Structures are given as structure tokens and as C-alpha cells.
Amino acid sequence: MGSETGSNPTSLQDISGAPGVRGQKVTTIQKDGLISFMQSIILNTQLDSKEPFYVLDLGTVVSHIDQWARALPSVRPFYAVKCNPGPALLGAMAALGSGFDCASRAEIESVLGLGVSPDRIIFANPCKPEAHIKYAASVGVNLTTFDSVDEVEKIRKWHPKCDLLIRIKALDDSGARCPLGPKYGALPEEVEPLLRAARAAGLTVSGVSFHIGSGATHSSAYRGAIGAAKSVFQAAARLGLPEMRVLNIGGGFTAGQPFEEAASNVREALQAHFPNAQGWLSLIAEPGRFFVESAFTLAANVIGKRVRGELREYWINDGIYGSMNCLLYDHATLTCVPLACSSKRANPTCEGAITYSSTVFGPTCDALDTVLTGHRLPELQVNDWLLFPNMGAYTMAAGSNFNGFNTSAILTYLAYSNPS
Secondary structure (H helix, E strand, C coil), X not given: CCCCCCCCCCCHHHHHCCCCCCCCCEEEECCCCHHHHHHHHHHHHCCCCCCCEEEEEHHHHHHHHHHHHHHCCCEEEEEEHHHCCCHHHHHHHHHCCCEEEECCHHHHHHHHCCCCCXXXXXXXXXXXXXXXXXHHHHHCCCEEEECCHHHHHHHHHHCCCCEEEEEECCCCCCCEEECCCCCCCECHHHHHHHHHHHHHCCCEEEEEECCCCEEECCCCHHXXXXXXXXXXXXXXXXXXXXXXXEEECCCCCCCCHHHHHHHHHHHHHHHHHCXXXXXXXXXXXCCCHHHHHHHEEEEEEEEEEEEECCEEEEEEXXXXXXXXXXXXXXXXCCCCEEECCCCCCCCCCCCCCCEEEXXXXXXXXXXXXXXXXXXXXXXXXCCCEEEECCCCCCCHHHCCCHHHCCHXXXXXEEEEECCC
């Protein structure tokens, strides 16, 4: 399970031929050409329907793959499908050499449907329905996580040839946007009983897994978690179990400076606790938002307006029950820029315009469906647009059809900016 990311061709031509991308139009744009491209979509295809849409910049995905390979060359990423399961994105990630972290039968089916081999999938859900375990066995997905005796019994019964990674609770996930410790991860005193239970069931525990939480901000947490993982390797050796050979450092990575800091902490912790890992230890991770958050931009149409003194209130055709569910479930902070294609065609980005304190509502009949408050926007009119950057992580993946607004029907247009 060596590191393959970045070893595959990464040209636009190769990505264009990937499953999920093949047959779709991919528009090459300049690095600063995204707004112009989205304006052209609005003017050429959205004049009548004015439906919300995404743009996926595959060049950004390539850039992040390259950043990962430079900063953590020994750690192979298994992209967390739950973060964003768009077919074009999954196809591009497959073409770029990524593995895949799947949490359900449906996610495994999506990845296998792209022609990805099952040995590039980890079934990284510590608590799985029995039917999903049986399916994994039937298609040859042979690596999964566990953190309970009951899970050991299910795997013994339905997939006894599966290799296991014991999921331990990270020592510190307090800096995570979405902590996972309250739900998953074996406590230190539970580790040896779980290892014994796996041995008694005739199962092979091939390594250790942890997750410091989604959107982690305290990257030093990787140090403590890797140290805790080393103690599990030592416990397994004391118990006479077969030598462990896999360390899964989970997710929590965010692009930009936070990633550089996290990668530095990971490298130093690996050197401290696994100094001679090369050649015998497979290092993997489960990044999601790192690859996709900034690769997607959402365009939403202004469908309503109200003026109350100096306050401007706007309604758009996507919201909390759609793509902006990330405000509730991912604790995201959103921003937007205007694209006044209807009211200010000569100056659609409204440069130099007076701004007003504005509220932006989603389209449903629930007052909870409020996207932004106190946001400064210029005077806009119905049929203008708002563009929301950084909308790739935990957005479309968790949207609903509430009030008849169907998140899954939002189209995604493909672009490729020069990743240099």
C-alpha cells in the first residue's frame, strides 16, 4: 500500500478522460478567471431557469494533490467520500491516484463504479450495518476499522478475511470544527481487550486508526495521536499479535497554512515514534475538505428582496436545507460576492458601489433558513446573483429536498485553472 498519489499523469487531458468526467465539457480558465466564467454560464445557459449551480475547478484539486505529495510524500491519501461524493470529483481523484475512505455500501458502490479496484478502498466506519459488511466481503473490500467487541463479532461472522484497524480515540480533538471523539475511538483501557477479542475471533488487526476531528485547528493534536498509536503497536507486540503494518492518521486537514503546520507536526511525530517506518509501515490518511473545500464555488440567484430602512434583505434559491446546511452541520462560516448580471451589466461585480448591511435568506418557508446576517452587499435586484466560494466540503453531500427545493438537482460545471 505504497504512496501512489501524484505518480499518475495530472494533465487536463488525463483528467478529462477519467470516469465521471469523461464526456463532460471542461473549460480551461485563467487562475483569476472564475467570476468571468460563472458570468458566462449565467448569460449563456441560465437566463431562463436561473437555477443555482456549482463550478468545480479541477485545477484546484490537482494543486492540492501536488501540495499533499510535497508535504506528506510517505502518506497515501484515501479521500473521504462523505465530504463530497460528486461523480466528476471522484473520477478526478481516482485518476490522480487517490485511495478512498468509504463509510457505507452506497459509497463503495460509487467508487467501484468508476473502475477503482477494491484494494484502493478502506471501509472506514467503525460501526457498520451487517448487510454492508457482507457487501464489502462480496466485492473484496478487505480493510476496515473497529472500536468495539460487537463490531469484532459482526466482522467475524460476515467478513472473516478482512484486515482490521483498531480505531482509537484521539487524545485531543478540542480544536476540531466537528469533534468525533464522543462517538468513535477506543479508550486506552479498552485497547488490549479489543486486541484480545480480535485474536480470539481469528481476525487480523493490521494497524491503528485515529481521527483528530474534522476541520482541526490544533494541528499539534497529531503529535499526541501518533504517540498514542505507537503505544497500541507496542501493546499488540506484547500480546504476541502479528506485526502491525498500517497507520491511518485520519483527516482534519484544511488547505493553506493550516495544512503546512499539520504536515510539519505529522512528519515530526512520525520521526519521533516511527523513525524507521520506511519499508514496513504503510501510512495512510482520510482527508476530505483539504482537497475539495476551495475547489467548488456556488452561484445562487436572488429571487426576492425587501428594504427596511438601511437594511437590505434578499432571498436566494439555495439555503440551509440545501448547500448551506454546512452552517448547521459543519459549523462553516460563509461569505459571498455579488454578480449583478441583471441590474448592473456594465459593472456586475459592483466595484466601488455603496454597500448596505444585508440579510440573505434561503428559499424555504422556515425562518431558520437564514444564510447571512449583517453582511455588506451593494444594492442588488431580483435576478442578480451571489457567488459563494469554498463550497466543496459537506455542502451538496448533506442537502435535502425540503419544501421541494432539490439540492441533488443542482448542476456542476467543470473548469480547469492552471494549478501552477
